[in-house]
Amino acid sequence: xxxCVDPDxxxxxxxxxxxxxxxxxxxxxxxIADARDxxxxxDGPTLDALVTEYELPGGTGLDVVRAVREHAPDAACVLFxxxxxESIDTAAFGDVVADYLxxxxxxxxxxxxxxxxxxxxxxxxTAYPLPDDEDARLDALDRYAGDPAALDASLDRLTEIATAxxxxxxxxxxxxxxxxxxxxxxxxxxxxxxxxxxxxxxxxMLDDDVTVIEDVGGDARFxxxxxxxxxxxxxxxxxxxxxxxxxxxxxxxxxxxxxxxFDARERELLALLADEAMEQLELxxxxxxxxxxxxx
Amino acid sequence: xxxxxxxxxGLPLADVDPGSSVLLAGSPHSGxxxxxxxxxxxxxxxxxxxxxxxxxxxxxxxxCERAGIEMEADRTAIIDCVGGEDPDLPARxxxxxxxxxxxxIGMRFSDVHxxxxxxxxxGVRTGICSLSTLLSFGELQPVSRFVHTLVGRIDSVDxxxxxxxxxxxxxxxxxxxxxxxxxxxxxxxxxxxxxxxxARGLPDQSREWAAFDPTLE
Numbered sequence: 001x002x003x004c005v006d007p008d009x010x011x012x013x014x015x016x017x018x019x020x021x022x023x024x025x026x027x028x029x030x031x032i033a034d035a036r037d038x039x040x041x042x043d044g045p046t047l048d049a050l051v052t053e054y055e056l057p058g059g060t061g062l063d064v065v066r067a068v069r070e071h072a073p074d075a076a077c078v079l080f081x082x083x084x085x086e087s088i089d090t091a092a093f094g095d096v097v098a099d100y101l102x103x104x105x106x107x108x109x110x111x112x113x114x115x116x117x118x119x120x121x122x123x124x125x126t127a128y129p130l131p132d133d134e135d136a137r138l139d140a141l142d143r144y145a146g147d148p149a150a151l152d153a154s155l156d157r158l159t160e161i162a163t164a165x166x167x168x169x170x171x172x173x174x175x176x177x178x179x180x181x182x183x184x185x186x187x188x189x190x191x192x193x194x195x196x197x198x199x200x201x202x203x204x205m206l207d208d209d210v211t212v213i214e215d216v217g218g219d220a221r222f223x224x225x226x227x228x229x230x231x232x233x234x235x236x237x238x239x240x241x242x243x244x245x246x247x248x249x250x251x252x253x254x255x256x257x258x259x260x261x262f263d264a265r266e267r268e269l270l271a272l273l274a275d276e277a278m279e280q281l282e283l284x285x286x287x288x289x290x291x292x293x294x295x296x
Numbered sequence: 297x298x299x300x301x302x303x304x305x306g307l308p309l310a311d312v313d314p315g316s317s318v319l320l321a322g323s324p325h326s327g328x329x330x331x332x333x334x335x336x337x338x339x340x341x342x343x344x345x346x347x348x349x350x351x352x353x354x355x356x357x358x359x360c361e362r363a364g365i366e367m368e369a370d371r372t373a374i375i376d377c378v379g380g381e382d383p384d385l386p387a388r389x390x391x392x393x394x395x396x397x398x399x400x401i402g403m404r405f406s407d408v409h410x411x412x413x414x415x416x417x418x419g420v421r422t423g424i425c426s427l428s429t430l431l432s433f434g435e436l437q438p439v440s441r442f443v444h445t446l447v448g449r450i451d452s453v454d455x456x457x458x459x460x461x462x463x464x465x466x467x468x469x470x471x472x473x474x475x476x477x478x479x480x481x482x483x484x485x486x487x488x489x490x491x492x493x494x495a496r497g498l499p500d501q502s503r504e505w506a507a508f509d510p511t512l513e
Contacts, residue, residue, distance in 0.1 A: 062399070065399075079403065085390075085403050085404055085407040086390070088400075088403065090392075090393065090397050090399040090400035090403065091393035091394075091397055091400070093399050094393070094394075094396045094397035094398050094399050094400065094434070094438075095396070095398060095399070095434060095435070095438035096399055096438075097398055097399050097402055097438060097441045097442050097445055098399060098402070098403070099402065099403070099406050099445065099449070100402075100403035100404075100406045100407055101406065101410075102407070102410075111410075114452075115452075118448065118451075118452040119445075119448060119452075122448050122451070122452075124444050124445055124447065124448025124449075124451075125441060125444065125445050125448070126441065126444055127437045127438065127440045127441035127444070128440060128444075128473075129440075129444070129473060129476035129477055197437065203469075203473065206476065219467070219469055220436050220466065220467050220469060220470045221436055221437075221469060221470070221473060224435055224437075
């Protein structure tokens, strides 16, 4: 869904129609408060993009961009505005990052559709790198996202074994979807769904090998990450959950509240545990499928 | 839009496909900054946008000319995070409040790029000199989003991006994360015989270290 914000109802309607004609689902708002209501709606569709005017009653489009970055950080944000770029005061919004497109040219809405098409296809406003074949990866993930609760017991056994085996605080098995990581099993730690840009696994899944971060607090990617700190993660290691066709859909990770090392044998064992978890997911997928035939 | 690849006259680099972005990693004394500017010098029908984070626009403009960039206001722009009065530069100078204003830098890029396109400029080379300053004024996560967004825009307009970074100022994982947004990476080092570069991740480039001239004319 694209949220379109403009206090000028004629311009708003024109932008809405252009985006709808291009095939997008569009929700409109004339004020910052209306825009916030859309963002705060727990039953609303996933926000893919924000298109907003700059001058709004009681604030600016950059206030809306900041709110979007908190609610749906991966969303593509575009200021689509009559205000010249040199008159836009970005000083207090330097870290939100948004694209800029002038609204008053004849082909402005055509240009907007081009920018959105490109930005959404390549998801290029995320704060983290994507795997080379993210679309194929998400397709693969879909095949395993059935009823993960059915696997609770077997995966819980694996995370419990992992904590005892490595003498660590906690272990977890998580899947990484387009925007979030959600956990199928946690032992020694309790974690809900986390934005992808805020999880260590987002970066770890890009590694071919087992990832070990001996001192998470000393890693520039996570030194200001409040969630990681609140969860007491000072040591992190993970092995990827890789489908039979080679797509990484998640991780088997272990944590400790103090930095530590992780030797070659421990890395091997963690990789074995990840393979075992993936096997459980694969078997479940086949059971849920067409009677055990390999439909991969 | 653009048909041909970007070439690099006088440098030991093969042509690079339109839409590519390169992380250019080298310390200040390695010649990496000069290499960045020389990579931005293209044919007369191309445009150039340089983001300066730590040198005044006037000094940068002089360095650009000595690197072989022909400066003209309708196809050369400097996005200036430093400030100061530098009158009568042969480029469109766009001031930004400072190197922490990633949003302001990105928006000015989009705006000036569009105006170059409308003026018939075919292919724009964009340089960030340097990411290290942006990282010293901001956190890695917003800088990552900024780089990803800019790389995406450069790709969509068939441009060329050169992102200069001093690897000695950052840990390996920061450099590795930033390089993952880019098409490829060029490392610069000081060897006994002088400055050398080596490209990785870009098609058709030599895998060996190659000497280049790190001085401006």
